[in-house]
Amino acid sequence: MADVLAELEEVPGGAHLRRAAAACAAPAYLVGGAVRDLLLGRPPRELDVAVEGDPEPLIAAIGGDVERHERFGTAVVRGDGWCVDVARCRRETYAHPGALPDVSPADVRSDLQRRDATINAIAVGLADGAVVAAPHAEADLRAGLLRVLHDASFLDDPTRLWRLARYRARLGFELEPHTAALAAQAVSGGALTTISGVRTGNELRLALREDDPVAALRSVAKLGLAPWLEVDVERIAAARALAPADARGDLVTLAAALGPETDGARLQDLGFPGAERDAVLRALEVRAGRHRPAGARPSEIARAFRGLPGEAVALAPEEDRAAARRWLDELRHVRLEVDGDDLLTAGVARGPEVGARLRAVLDAVLDGEVAPERSAQLAAALADDPVAHRKDRRAEP
Incomplete structure (x- = not known):
């Protein structure tokens, strides 16, 4: 596998991070997805650092704009073209299933044990390149397996089910058999009902922002995490192909993947703001054929689609797609010279x-x-x- 620190030097902000860590006394480790991706030869999506001890000297040494999250003792540091998440090594306990964790300081080995999967439980010392890994972590990464670190993982934090679904789609990995059984038990036992709709919505929004959101949603559906999804690959592809450049691709994908019975209450519970709810609901109306042109005349096409967001028109059924394309490409741009x-x-x-x-x-x-x-x-x-x-x-x- 790759030399993580050598690869880190080529990542935006990576060399700067190493210099900052070298100036601080507390041991600092690159952890999580950054290590996983660098070991796989992939560009990391983020740089996560865990510090054994007070992280403030490292945060100050990195410089940049700092955004703090006091509840978990974490900070996001942003510079020119780079972003580093810094946290103190910690252990997590859960007051009840689905609760947000209570955190306390710990060493790096304990910190790795709180993570969602073994492939994300590898730490590399920024000073010396020393590797600290949870059991099975390196072997699972080589084998392409997703394994939780303990049997109560999905009960403590059911959002881990969503995260493993995303990793499965993004990396092409498969759930290790015992982990797959634990996931099925958690879903059938109602673990997902212990988290708020907003937390579920946050995970859905992350899935929609994946490089391949359709694969992510298919993975979510396969695990049974969202029975209100109806992931029709052809319908989603057609809607994404029809969507204009100024449309929100994530909302188009969502509207094409939702079950037809979805209503505003569901979207509100998932934490979608009003404008996004309206766009998705109008798209579902179009998908159901409630905004069909009465004929082929341009004025008839305009009357059917005028006032609808581009995200909604993109969901036009097959028989109306030519008219929808004409509206989006041509007719919606026609303006009067009088008012x-x-x-x-x-x-x-x-x-x-x-x-x-x-x-x-x-x-x-x-x-x-x-x-x-x-x-x-x-x-x-x-x-x-x-x-x-x-x-x-x-x-x-």
Whole structure:
């Protein structure tokens, strides 16, 4: 396997971290996913450091912007293009299943025992490269196995089930047989009900941010962690392909993967803010065929999709995808050269008639019945009855 410290020197912030650690007396270790990824020859997603003793001198030596999380005694230090998570080595105890842990200072070996899987329970001394590892850790990494460190792991912290599902998808590893049995027992025994909806939602959001979120969600579904998911790979792929560049890919994927019965209460319980809930719920409406164009005319397509976020239109069913593509690529960008003030100035009474006239003219512009020039649009908007005028135009031979 790779020389972790040599590889660390090539990682943004890695050489700086080593110099900072060398200036501090307390032993500091690179731990967790960073060690795992470097040993696998993969770029680490983050740099995690555990310190035996007071971490403050190391935090000061690293410099940068510091964000502290006092409850767990951790800090995130950010610099130019790098980020380091620093924590004091600790042990964790749980007052009851699913509780947030109570922490107390410990040595690095005890710190490794609190981790979610053996492959994340390897520490490398930043000063000398000394390796400290939990039992099975290095062998499991070579074998591609995900193993928990003790039998109560999923009961203490059921979010570990979600994390192992993500590792399984990201790394291509498999659950070690005893761990797989423990996972099945935890799920069937209701372990996931002991954590809040927001904590579950946080894990879901992490899965959606994976490089391959579909693989992550399939892994989650395979473990039975989210029965409200319906991971249809073809539907998700179609929605992601249709989504415009300004759409949130994570919300498109989520809307395509949720069961059709999902409602706002479920999304609120998972901690999604209002705007995100609205986008996903509108997407589910589109997916269910509630916003279908009445015909192929541009104005009919616009009336079906106008006002919907791009994330929602991306969920158009197969028979409406061509229309949805036309809306997203072309029609939604069409704008009038006149506005309500122009109509008021011309004598139209303030009220809903102003909006109705503008909508009628926009439909006419979309259908090619009114020229795009401002003068033509204003004349059409000021016609005695713009809607009837459009009908008459369409009836002409």
